Amino acid sequence: MNLLKLSAGLLALALLGGCVAPKTVDYSAFKQARPKSILVLPPINESPEVQASYSLMSQVTYPLAEAGYYVLPIALVDETFRQNGLTTPTDIQGVAPGKLYEIFGADSALYITVSEYGTKYMLISSDTAVTA
Numbered sequence: 001m002n003l004l005k006l007s008a009g010l011l012a013l014a015l016l017g018g019c020v021a022p023k024t025v026d027y028s029a030f031k032q033a034r035p036k037s038i039l040v041l042p043p044i045n046e047s048p049e050v051q052a053s054y055s056l057m058s059q060v061t062y063p064l065a066e067a068g069y070y071v072l073p074i075a076l077v078d079e080t081f082r083q084n085g086l087t088t089p090t091d092i093q094g095v096a097p098g099k100l101y102e103i104f105g106a107d108s109a110l111y112i113t114v115s116e117y118g119t120k121y122m123l124i125s126s127d128t129a130v131t132a
Helices: 002-017 028-033 052-066 074-083 089-093 097-104
Strands: 037-040 108-110 116-121 126-131
Touching: 037 052, 037 074, 052 074, 052 116, 074 097
Parallel strands: 037 108
Antiparallel strands: 116 126
């Protein structure tokens, strides 16, 4: 009988854990600005996965382009920064927004920080997560 109560309690906890509300973000200022072009900056990688930064960067551009924004070509942006001595995402994201506008002419810039990237293996299953 105790085993039945224990499993019922664990099932209830598991169901309640899945009901966490997602964090909402206010995009009103972004929508009011009506940007036409977006400069996607290389993400700062805080995860242990080495390839997280550029893997995420390549995946972020597609939905933005599909949403109607002109996304500056990643290879062009990356080469421009390299030619000017900026090779790490931290240095690149440290450039003043006015200077980015002066160089690239984009209406907006997307700053990304990757905090979690990869697959965690558990006893029976695995969990793949990307948090940026």
